[in-house]
């Protein structure tokens with residue numbers, strides 16, 4: 001079943017007292033996280049040893065501790081509340097979700113995923129590192145959180161105004177409510193779900209297709225030669241940030257002033273993030289409005305980010321942009337096709353011959369067919385062609401035959417399969 005899952009975040013205005021309660025809740029949950037993580041690590045340490053570390057003579061086994069997993073830890077919550085009555089003042093489902101989060105991090109660490117990758121070891125959290133807690137049910141019987149007429153009612157915390165800067169769309173059901181502490185105040189994020197996802201546009205109704213190449217000179221170049229300039233948000237504020245960091249270094253660690261300065265810096269980072277995200281959404285909407293099919297590169301951002309250009313690459317945040325583009329497109333039924341970017345900038349988009357060039361060469365000049373194009377535009381056309389071609393056996397997701405630029409050729413699609421997504425998720429602020 002296909003469902004659409006969205007996250008809508010709103011600012012909340014807790015009273016000073018409520019704010020204290022929420023900070024207190026976060027602190028208690030953090031301690032509980034650390035305790036439970038320690039319990040799991042101890043259990044692992046006592047019961048395992050590495051393959052090549054085994055003593056020859058004897059093996060002291062000692063008491064084998066009881067197994068520790070999510071279920072034992074959850075049932076131990078009762079005991080915790082007896083020993084530490086503080087925990088009675090925290091909504092029990094929030095405590096369970098806290099343990100579920102730990103369990104998830106734990107499994108990501110120990111159990112490899114389909115491609116054999118594993119996450120890092122879950123970490124102990126320092127003071128202030130846990131910044132959110134969850135009410136897993138909203139607006140139903142026995143739910144911990146209720147949203148009604150601009151008032152958010154949280155069990156164990158109280159009622160507080162919520163700023164509904166945009167309404168929750170019709171037909172969506174509220175699933176979870178996460179309370180987050182950010183640099184500029186408290187937010188509550190609702191995960192909302194709807195069963196009706198716009199069907200992707202039928203292949204024979206696709207009238208316009210575009211290839212998009214992302215780069216460092218221009219943020220993106222389309223196959224019809226349009227460009228969107230890059231926004232170096234981070235680069236622009238870098239000197240400002242450095243100055244403020246230096247100010248922080250001069251202040252006494254842990255003092256009130258240092259805290260204040262830290263918060264100031266966190267807000268700068270927040271602003272940079274928001275400007276960038278806004279730019280991504282605007283660009284994505286512009287593209288999605290104009291075209292029915294958008295071809296993008298399947299980028300290896302991590303690999304790229306390890307090079308010398310890393311700061312600029314991370315600043316442009318193409319990976320995030322492509323996620324946002326995908327999400328925006330799904331909402332409108334526009335198709336996104338990711339293609340293998342290998343050789344897209346080197347090959348000639350007109351005749352296919354390889355024209356080697358370094359990054360500094362901005363012009364594509366083909367010595368075979370004599371075409372001269374902007375380097376990025378050439379790559380964008382290649383990306384579009386790749387998305388549309390049927391020649392690449394098995395890899396081509398769309399079997400449409402379109403000319404490289406412009407209009408649609410009538411002709412039955414050879415293949416109708418698109419990699420179907422089971423669900424989509426995007427964050428809106």
Ligand SMILES: [Zn+2]
Pocket residue numbers: 348349350351352353366367368369370371
């Ligand atoms: Zn050529």
